[in-house]
Amino acid sequence: MHYGIIGFPLSHSFSEKYFTNKFQTEGILGCDFKLFPIKEISELPELLKTNILSGFSVTIPYKEKILNFLDDIDETAQKIGAVNCVKVDYDAVNKPFLIGYNTDIFGFSMSIKPFLASQHERALILGTGGASKAVKYVLDELGIQSTFVSRLPQISNCASYEMLNKNAIKNNLLIINTTPVGMFPHTFEKPNIPYEFLTKQHLLFDLIYNPVETEFLKEGKKYGTLVENGMNMLALQAEKAWEIWNAQ
Structure with a gap:
C-alpha cells in the first residue's frame, strides 16, 4: 500500500518521517509514504497515473485547490471548503476515485x-x-x-x-x-x-x-x-x- 503527501514546498514536512516510523514501530508491513512536491495542483492527475496511492495528505498551498479534483467530499470538509486528506478508491479499470476529508x-x-x-x-x-x-x-x-x-x-x-x-x-x-x-x-x-x-x-x-x-x-x-x-x-x-x- 502506498501513501504520500502533496504540497509545495515540502522541505518542512515531517509526514514521511512520521509514517515511516509508525510503520516500523507498529510492524505495519508492505506500506510506504512518500513526499510529492508538485509545483502546480494540475500535476495531480499525472502523479496518480504513475503512483498507485491508497491515500494522500494535502498541505500548503493546495488544501482549497484540491477541491476541483475530487470525485466526492465529506460533508464537513465541503462545509468549510478545505481538504487535507484524500482517500483513493479504484474502479474495475483502475481509474482513481478521490474522496476528500478534513482531519485538521x-x-x-x-x-x-x-x-x-x-x-x-x-x-x-x-x-x-x-x-x-x-x-x-x-x-x-x-x-x-x-x-x-x-x-x-x-x-x-x-x-x-x-x-x-x-x-x-x-x-x-x-x-x-x-x-x-x-x-x-x-x-x-x-x-x-x-x-x-x-x-x-x-x-x-x-x-x-x-x-x-x-x-x-x-x-x-x-x-x-x-x-x-x-x-x-x-x-x-x-x-x-x-x-x-x-x-x-
Missing part, C-alpha cells in the same frame, strides 16, 4: 482543548488559507468568537495586521497562527503583530511544527504567555487520516 479539524480540536481556559472567549486567526478554515470551524463549535487577520483582508470578518492595536490584543486572548510565516527554512520570520501587548492571560497556538519553537512562540514566552506548537496536531490529524485510508 480533529487534530486542532483535540490539541487545543487542554490549553483553553475561561478567559479564551475571543480569538484572532492569523491567515485565511485552508488551515484557517478548519480552525474557524473548531472555534465556532467551541463557542469562541474569532476574527481573521490577513495582509490583504478581502473576506468578511477579517482585519488587517495594521488594525492590531493594544485593544485588539487585549480583547483577544487566544491568537492562532495558521500562516507559514516562521516555518522552516524561514525560521527567523514571525507574524507582524504587536507582541508587547501580550500577557500571561494569552494563549498563542502555532500550527507550525518545524521548527518546534517559532519566533512567534518565542515572542509570546517573553511575556509569560502560554504557547503551543502544531506537533501534537500533526500527529492527531495523521492518525485520523490513517483511520480514513484504512476504513472499509
Whole structure:
C-alpha cells in the first residue's frame, strides 16, 4: 500500500518521517509514504497515473485547490471548503476515485482543548488559507468568537495586521497562527503583530511544527504567555487520516 503527501514546498514536512516510523514501530508491513512536491495542483492527475496511492495528505498551498479534483467530499470538509486528506478508491479499470476529508479539524480540536481556559472567549486567526478554515470551524463549535487577520483582508470578518492595536490584543486572548510565516527554512520570520501587548492571560497556538519553537512562540514566552506548537496536531490529524485510508 502506498501513501504520500502533496504540497509545495515540502522541505518542512515531517509526514514521511512520521509514517515511516509508525510503520516500523507498529510492524505495519508492505506500506510506504512518500513526499510529492508538485509545483502546480494540475500535476495531480499525472502523479496518480504513475503512483498507485491508497491515500494522500494535502498541505500548503493546495488544501482549497484540491477541491476541483475530487470525485466526492465529506460533508464537513465541503462545509468549510478545505481538504487535507484524500482517500483513493479504484474502479474495475483502475481509474482513481478521490474522496476528500478534513482531519485538521480533529487534530486542532483535540490539541487545543487542554490549553483553553475561561478567559479564551475571543480569538484572532492569523491567515485565511485552508488551515484557517478548519480552525474557524473548531472555534465556532467551541463557542469562541474569532476574527481573521490577513495582509490583504478581502473576506468578511477579517482585519488587517495594521488594525492590531493594544485593544485588539487585549480583547483577544487566544491568537492562532495558521500562516507559514516562521516555518522552516524561514525560521527567523514571525507574524507582524504587536507582541508587547501580550500577557500571561494569552494563549498563542502555532500550527507550525518545524521548527518546534517559532519566533512567534518565542515572542509570546517573553511575556509569560502560554504557547503551543502544531506537533501534537500533526500527529492527531495523521492518525485520523490513517483511520480514513484504512476504513472499509
